[in-house]
Amino acid sequence: MNVDELLNELQNTWYKTIPLSEFMQVQPLSFQESSFQESSFQNLGFQQQTLTVTAPIKPNINLHQTMFAGSIYTLATLTGWGMMWLQQQLQGFSGDIVLADATIRYLAPITEAPTALVTWPDVSLANLATGDKAKVKLEVALHCKGKLCATFSGLYFSIAKTSRIKIK
Amino acid sequence: MNVDELLNELQNTWYKTIPLSEFMQVQPLSFQESSFQESSFQNLGFQQQTLTVTAPIKPNINLHQTMFAGSIYTLATLTGWGMMWLQQQLQGFSGDIVLADATIRYLAPITEAPTALVTWPDVSLANLATGDKAKVKLEVALHCKGKLCATFSGLYFSIAKTSRIKIK
Numbered sequence: 424m425n426v427d428e429l430l431n432e433l434q435n436t437w438y439k440t441i442p443l444s445e446f447m448q449v450q451p452l453s454f455q456e457s458s459f460q461e462s463s464f465q466n467l468g469f470q471q472q473t474l475t476v477t478a479p480i481k482p483n484i485n486l487h488q489t490m491f492a493g494s495i496y497t498l499a500t501l502t503g504w505g506m507m508w509l510q511q512q513l514q515g516f517s518g519d520i521v522l523a524d525a526t527i528r529y530l531a532p533i534t535e536a537p538t539a540l541v542t543w544p545d546v547s548l549a550n551l552a553t554g555d556k557a558k559v560k561l562e563v564a565l566h567c568k569g570k571l572c573a574t575f576s577g578l579y580f581s582i583a584k585t586s587r588i589k590i591k
Numbered sequence: 592m593n594v595d596e597l598l599n600e601l602q603n604t605w606y607k608t609i610p611l612s613e614f615m616q617v618q619p620l621s622f623q624e625s626s627f628q629e630s631s632f633q634n635l636g637f638q639q640q641t642l643t644v645t646a647p648i649k650p651n652i653n654l655h656q657t658m659f660a661g662s663i664y665t666l667a668t669l670t671g672w673g674m675m676w677l678q679q680q681l682q683g684f685s686g687d688i689v690l691a692d693a694t695i696r697y698l699a700p701i702t703e704a705p706t707a708l709v710t711w712p713d714v715s716l717a718n719l720a721t722g723d724k725a726k727v728k729l730e731v732a733l734h735c736k737g738k739l740c741a742t743f744s745g746l747y748f749s750i751a752k753t754s755r756i757k758i759k
Contacts, residue, residue: 441652443650443651443659443662447611482610483610485608486604486609487687487689491609491611492690493612493669494611496661496668497665500660500661500664523697525664525694526694
């Protein structure tokens with residue numbers, strides 16, 4: 424399965440199982456993997472994986488004609504959940520993903536479809552292979568018109584199931 | 592305007608201006624005012640005002656067949672917003688209510704319509720009369736089947752407008 428197919432499957436999973444995500448028209452935009460290599464430390468190269476997700480303003484409007492606080496939070500929550508789900512596919516594990524707690528700060532009104540971005544903190548989900556759970560703290564940044572409008576921090580757990588597909 | 596009429600107006604305000612609240616079928620249940628009087632301190636009587644709000648599971652389901660984390664947060668957010676709105680009506684002020692930041696903890700899965708309860712911390716909104724803003728921290732507790740399932744803490748601001756109706 425390639426990245427575009429995975430993002431389609433992520434959206435289908437949301438829409439089939441979480442009606443609110445379909446009403447909000449939440450949509451994965453991209454999953455990117457960037458390689459970094461410190462020239463003076465040849466062995467310290469690392470990869471940064473990012474997921475971006477969006478949602479239009481119209482179904483998510485509030486009485487100030489900006490994005491509703493509940494929609495902003497839900498978009499951020501699903502972005503983090505989506506990254507957990509993608510990592511399970513990429514690392515070849517399967518687990519039930521749940522959010523334990525979260526904090527959000529609203530910094531500026533969102534007046535058009537924002538971009539929610541999460542970076543994977545390079546954590547292994549190998550615990551899932553032994554029937555244990557994996558615990559990952561994810562930070563999501565929401566930008567609108569080039570400006571940081573909200574920050575979200577969520578603690579996610581994934582509880583072991585059997586292993587699944589691998590990305591090619 | 593009596594309390595039932597106010598709760599109806601609150602729901603109408605949500606449904607007219609926040610489409611997500613209508614999709615979630617968020618519904619104010621009660622607004623109660625209880626008087627407490629310490630027998631040994633006759634002059635220390637105080638009033639406790641509580642608002643309860645609910646939403647059904649069906650439009651708010653997730654893939655575990657429990658209430659979606661985004662819906663739980665949104666229900667709590669609207670409960671706090673609703674209390675701010677009611678207090679503005681009760682105290683005779685009007686202001687734009689916004690949420691600055693919030694923290695939520697998910698303690699147990701929610702398997703049937705929960706009750707979200709907020710208690711007013713006995714704060715005056717009189718700042719609104721002088722064109723200033725009022726700042727209130729509200730705690731919302733979500734119960735399901737008699738069990739505490741989530742706690743929410745949100746910092747709300749109300750920014751001054753002209754004064755409005757008074758409760759009778």
